[in-house]
Amino acid sequence: MNLQQREVGGAAALLVIVAFFFYLTSQIDLAFSSDLEKLTGPRAYPRIILGVMTIVGLLLLFQGWVTPKDKLEKTNWSDQRAVGFALALIILFVSLFEPLGYLLTVPPLVFAAAFLNRAQNLKAALLVAIFASLTLLIIFRYGLNTVLPEGVLAIDQVF
Amino acid sequence: MSDFFQTLASFPSLLSGVQLMFLVIGIGAGVVIGALPGVGPLLGVVMAIPFTFYMDPVSSMALLMGIYQGGSYGGALSATVIGIPGTPMAAATLLDAHPMALRGRASYAVTLATLASCIGGVISGLVLIAVAPALAAFAIKFGPAEAAAFALLGLTTIGALSGGSALKGWMMGLLGLLIAAIGLDPVSGESRFTFGSLYLDSGVALVPLLVGLFSISEILRQIEKPIRVHDTSSNVSASADAFRTLIQRPFNYLRSSALGVFIGILPGIGGVTAAFLSYRAAMVFKKPSDPDFGDGNTDGVIASEAANSAVAGGALIPMLALAIPGDPIVAVLMGGLMVQAIQPGPGMFLNHPEVIDGIFAVFILGAILLLPIGLLFVRLIIRLLRLPQWSIMCVVLMVSVVGTYSVSREILDIWTLIAFGVVGYLLRKADYPLAPIVVGFVLGPIFEKNFRRTGLISQGDFVGFIADRPITLAVLALILVFLLVPLFRYLPSQIDRKSP
Numbered sequence: 001m002n003l004q005q006r007e008v009g010g011a012a013a014l015l016v017i018v019a020f021f022f023y024l025t026s027q028i029d030l031a032f033s034s035d036l037e038k039l040t041g042p043r044a045y046p047r048i049i050l051g052v053m054t055i056v057g058l059l060l061l062f063q064g065w066v067t068p069k070d071k072l073e074k075t076n077w078s079d080q081r082a083v084g085f086a087l088a089l090i091i092l093f094v095s096l097f098e099p100l101g102y103l104l105t106v107p108p109l110v111f112a113a114a115f116l117n118r119a120q121n122l123k124a125a126l127l128v129a130i131f132a133s134l135t136l137l138i139i140f141r142y143g144l145n146t147v148l149p150e151g152v153l154a155i156d157q158v159f
Numbered sequence: 160m161s162d163f164f165q166t167l168a169s170f171p172s173l174l175s176g177v178q179l180m181f182l183v184i185g186i187g188a189g190v191v192i193g194a195l196p197g198v199g200p201l202l203g204v205v206m207a208i209p210f211t212f213y214m215d216p217v218s219s220m221a222l223l224m225g226i227y228q229g230g231s232y233g234g235a236l237s238a239t240v241i242g243i244p245g246t247p248m249a250a251a252t253l254l255d256a257h258p259m260a261l262r263g264r265a266s267y268a269v270t271l272a273t274l275a276s277c278i279g280g281v282i283s284g285l286v287l288i289a290v291a292p293a294l295a296a297f298a299i300k301f302g303p304a305e306a307a308a309f310a311l312l313g314l315t316t317i318g319a320l321s322g323g324s325a326l327k328g329w330m331m332g333l334l335g336l337l338i339a340a341i342g343l344d345p346v347s348g349e350s351r352f353t354f355g356s357l358y359l360d361s362g363v364a365l366v367p368l369l370v371g372l373f374s375i376s377e378i379l380r381q382i383e384k385p386i387r388v389h390d391t392s393s394n395v396s397a398s399a400d401a402f403r404t405l406i407q408r409p410f411n412y413l414r415s416s417a418l419g420v421f422i423g424i425l426p427g428i429g430g431v432t433a434a435f436l437s438y439r440a441a442m443v444f445k446k447p448s449d450p451d452f453g454d455g456n457t458d459g460v461i462a463s464e465a466a467n468s469a470v471a472g473g474a475l476i477p478m479l480a481l482a483i484p485g486d487p488i489v490a491v492l493m494g495g496l497m498v499q500a501i502q503p504g505p506g507m508f509l510n511h512p513e514v515i516d517g518i519f520a521v522f523i524l525g526a527i528l529l530l531p532i533g534l535l536f537v538r539l540i541i542r543l544l545r546l547p548q549w550s551i552m553c554v555v556l557m558v559s560v561v562g563t564y565s566v567s568r569e570i571l572d573i574w575t576l577i578a579f580g581v582v583g584y585l586l587r588k589a590d591y592p593l594a595p596i597v598v599g600f601v602l603g604p605i606f607e608k609n610f611r612r613t614g615l616i617s618q619g620d621f622v623g624f625i626a627d628r629p630i631t632l633a634v635l636a637l638i639l640v641f642l643l644v645p646l647f648r649y650l651p652s653q654i655d656r657k658s659p
Contacts, residue, residue, distance in 0.1 A: 010589035014330060021337065021352065029349050040614035042344035042351055045607055046337065053333045060326050079383045086382050087581065090375075090560070094573045097564070106561065110553045116382050117549035128550050136561055144213045146565045 002071055007064030015057040022050050086116050101151020107133045174217070174520050181218045182521055185225020186532050192226065193233020194245045194540055195551055200230025201594075202377060204491045205369045206555065208498065209562030216499040217517030221525075223495050224471075224518070227488050228280055228525045231430060231468055232533060233540070235272040240265060240395065240541050248430035248467040251438045255452065255459035262455060270401035271457060272464045273533040275412065278405075279465035280526025282416035283423065283472025287479075288519045292508060294480035299505040303612035304625055306482075306504075308634035310606035313483035314599055315641045316425070325645030328595045331586070335599020336606065338363050345608060358571045365494045366566050367575035368600060372593050374559040375580025378552055380587060385548055395541055397534040404457060411441055411461045419466035423473020429486045430467035437466030468529075472522060478503055479515065482605055487594030493601050504605070 001009075028043040040048075093109045107129040114125035140146045174182070185207070192203035203226045211219035234246030238253035239260050252272055259268035301309070314332045341352045342362030353359040405412070415437040422433040441462035442452050452459050474485030475492075482504035484490035493503050501511055508515055563576050583593055617624030625631050 006589060010591065014334075024352050028344075028351055030347075039619045040611045042347055042349045045611065046340045046351060049333055049336050049340065053330065053337070056326055056330045056333065060324075060330060063324065063326060076383075082382050083379050083584070086379060087577070090577055090580075093560070094570065094577065097573070098570055102561070106557060109560075110557050113378075113553045113556050114549045117552050118385055119547065119549040124547075125549070125553075128553055132554055132557055136557060140561070140565055144210065144565070146213070146568075148561065148565065 002069045004064060004067045004069045007067045008061060009064075011057055011060035011064050015054065015061065018050050018053045018057055022047070022054075025050070082116055086113070089113070089116070097151075098149045099151055101153050102137060102148040103133070103153050104151060106136075174221070174517065174524065178215075178218045178221045178517070178521070179524070181214065182221040182225045182525055183528065183532065185222040186229040186525055186528055187225075187536065189226035189229020189231075190233040190236070190529075190533060190536070191229075191540055191543055193230035193249075194236040194544060195233075195546075196237055196243050196245050198551060198555070199234070199246045200227050201488050201491065202373050202555070203230050204488055204495075205373045206558050206562065208369060208491065208495055209366055209566050211495055212498060212566050216496065216501055216511070216514045217521065219495055219499055220492070220514070220518050221521045223492055224521050225525050227471055227492065228276075228468070228522075228529060229532070231471060232273065232276040232464070232529055235276070235464055236269060236537065236540055237544055239268045239272060241544060246430075248434055248470075249463075250431065251434035251463035251467075252460055254438070254463075255454070255456045258453070258455040259460070264398075264455070265395045266398040267401050268455075268460060269395050269537055270398040270534065271404065271460045273530055273537075274401055274405070275415070275461045275464035276468040276533070277526055277530040278412045279416045279419055279468035280471065280529060281523060282413070282465075283420045283469035284519070284523040284526055285472075286420045287472040287475055287522060291476045291480045292515075294476065295505040295508040298481050299509070301505070301630065302628070303609035303616065304628050304631045305634065307606055307609035307613055308631045308638070309481050309483055310602045310609065312634050312638050312641070313477075313481075313602055314595070314606075315638045324590075327591045331591055331593065332595035332599040335596040335601075336603045337599075338368070338596070339600045339603025340607065345604070346611060358569070363600075364567070364572055364575060365498060365600070367563050367572045368579050369491060369494060369597065370559045370563050371576040371579025372583040372596060374555055375576060376583030376587055376593070378556050378559075379580065379584040381548065381552055395537050397537075404461065408458060408461060411444070411458050412465050414440060415462040415465035416469040419469025420473040422466070423470035423485055424476050425485070429474075430470040433470045434463040434467040437462040468526070475518070475522070479507065479518070480505060482602075484598055484601065487597060490594065490597045490601050494597070497601065502605075 025043050025047050028046075030041065030043055089109065089112050093105055097105050110129035110132060111125055114128060115122070119125040137148060140148055188207075189200060189203055192198045193200050204223050207222055207226055211222060214222065230246065231248060234244050234249030235252045235256065237243050237245040238249040239256040242253060242257040242260075244250045244253050256268040256272060259265065298305075298309075314336070315329070339362070341359055343349070343353075343360050344351055350360060418437045418440060419430075419433045422429075422436065438452070438459055441456075441458040445452065445456070445458065449458065450456050470486070471489075474489045477483040477485050478489045478493050482493070482502070484493050496503050496507075496514075501507060501514060560573060560576065563572050564570070566572065586593060613621065613624065625635070
């Protein structure tokens with residue numbers, strides 16, 4: 001991908017999002033709005049913003065069009081895979097956070113994140129995962145009086 | 160003027176022990192966060208926001224502003240010792256402080272930077288106390304048309320002056336306005352863009368938006384491009400020589416601080432420009448006997464550090480008095496006040512004077528405390544620079560996710576966090592600035608409320624209504640200027656490109 005493609009692609013993607021939101025505005029109910037309110041009301045206000053966004057988006061598209069086709073840094077697919085893996089990991093974490101609880105999900109998340117961030121010393125990564133998770137738990141539980149999900153473990157019995 | 164001295168005299172009674180403790184924690188954490196390349200004060204303030212839900216407003220501001228002040232200064236430490244500015248603001252400091260360190264004068268350079276940060280902060284705090292109440296007293300007379308125009312001005316300037324493409328800045332500001340429009344309509348209660356979700360009826364929550372955009376996207380970016388860790392020497396301590404510059408070069412401290420405050424007041428410019436402008440001003444007044452700029456010049460370090468620290472006080476003036484955030488960190492601070500159910504702006508001076516006084520006290524004391532904290536813990540902070548980057552990112556990830564969840568114990572907040580993390584990551588890759596989204600998001604409700612009130616009062620005749628309001632007209636003219644500034648920058652560059 002070159003610079004021009006990135007700029008044009010970015011502007012086009014934003015314009016698609018704007019068009020989608022514009023379509024959504026047609027579904028906003030105006031039953032409770034007065035005639036005067038309809039000028040700047042629940043449907044008109046977002047449409048004004050989307051109208052200005054369309055103008056700016058078109059200008060960005062033009063700006064992208066005249067941008068030189070300079071080469072961008074080549075995409076490293078192994079790095080992209082790492083980013084995708086990190087996202088999948090976070091999604092898995094969120095899905096399990098409440099059912100399994102803090103103690104069973106956060107340390108593995110931190111350990112895996114260390115691995116993805118190229119931690120070379122896995123023992124150190126394990127220690128950071130355990131100690132940082134416990135420290136944060138203590139801060140929330142005793143410092144901020146906030147109970148984090150206990151899941152299958154009852155934290156009250158641990159502390 | 161008597162109010163000014165009364166406020167100063169009442170400082171000792173304004174802060175409780177707990178509030179002072181949060182200020183010290185904030186400064187300490189801020190200095191460390193600012194010193195670590197790839198983290199910075201913005202991310203630090205964003206990560207601390209979830210913790211402030213459990214605090215009173217002044218304690219919350221003490222923690223956040225401590226991180227802001229400490230973080231603005233912390234960048235100078237890594238700039239001096241390892242030659243990498245922890246924050247972009249410290250890039251000008253690096254030019255002279257790092258050569259000093261290379262010649263074995265790291266202690267002198269660090270003490271100089273700490274002293275300049277402290278003085279810049281105190282001066283900007285004094286200006287804040289003197290100017291913000293007067294500006295708020297003037298702004299309280301504004302009607303909805305003026306308030307809407309000022310909100311629009313904030314949005315326009317941050318786009319025009321945020322560096323890079325102004326169009327991209329404006330697009331992101333508008334995106335922030337659009338995200339703020341999600342939820343129930345504030346007047347009629349009709350659902351907008353909620354997809355039938357009850358969770359979205361109350362709008363997009365500020366914390367997942369902030370943390371996702373800045374923290375999660377940064378983690379993803381660093382997985383892609385890790386930052387290298389440097390070996391550092393921690394042999395740094397306070398230097399008495401640096402304190403002598405207070406007598407030898409007082410005008411540089413004053414001039415640089417004044418410049419920093421002025422630039423801070425102008426929305427969207429920020430500490431980087433302030434530091435470099437001040438640096439250039441110092442070059443004009445160079446003494447023949449001094450080393451060259453870029454080769455360990457004392458005035459270079461003073462100028463850049465005093466200016467970038469003074470920006471903070473300046474940026475708080477429009478935020479507190481007009482609800483216009485002067486820079487991205489101040490936009491997040493504004494969000495920090497809003498989560499405490501406090502609306503910044505002139506009304507805050509009437510409705511929450513105790514919080515205003517607390518903020519003033521926190522700011523001045525924070526600037527003063529920077530000196531002992533910065534100098535006493537400098538060795539420890541420099542040792543922390545040796546921490547491997549992965550460990551820092553792991554802590555950032557953990558605090559971000561768990562902190563966001565803890566605010567309302569709502570798992571959908573973490574899904575929102577991930578969604579904005581991905582959006583932020585993609586926008587960074589396409590070189591779109593993220594800060595204007597936050598500015599648009601926090602200004603969105605203010606703008607919408609006042610824009611729609613203007614529509615109702617004027618019976619839909621905006622032009623006729625605004626024509627009788629000189630302040631609104633003046634602000635709209637200023638907006639037009641800010642819209643044209645990038646065009647004047649863009650056209651000559653295109654002509655230059657085409658000329659042989």
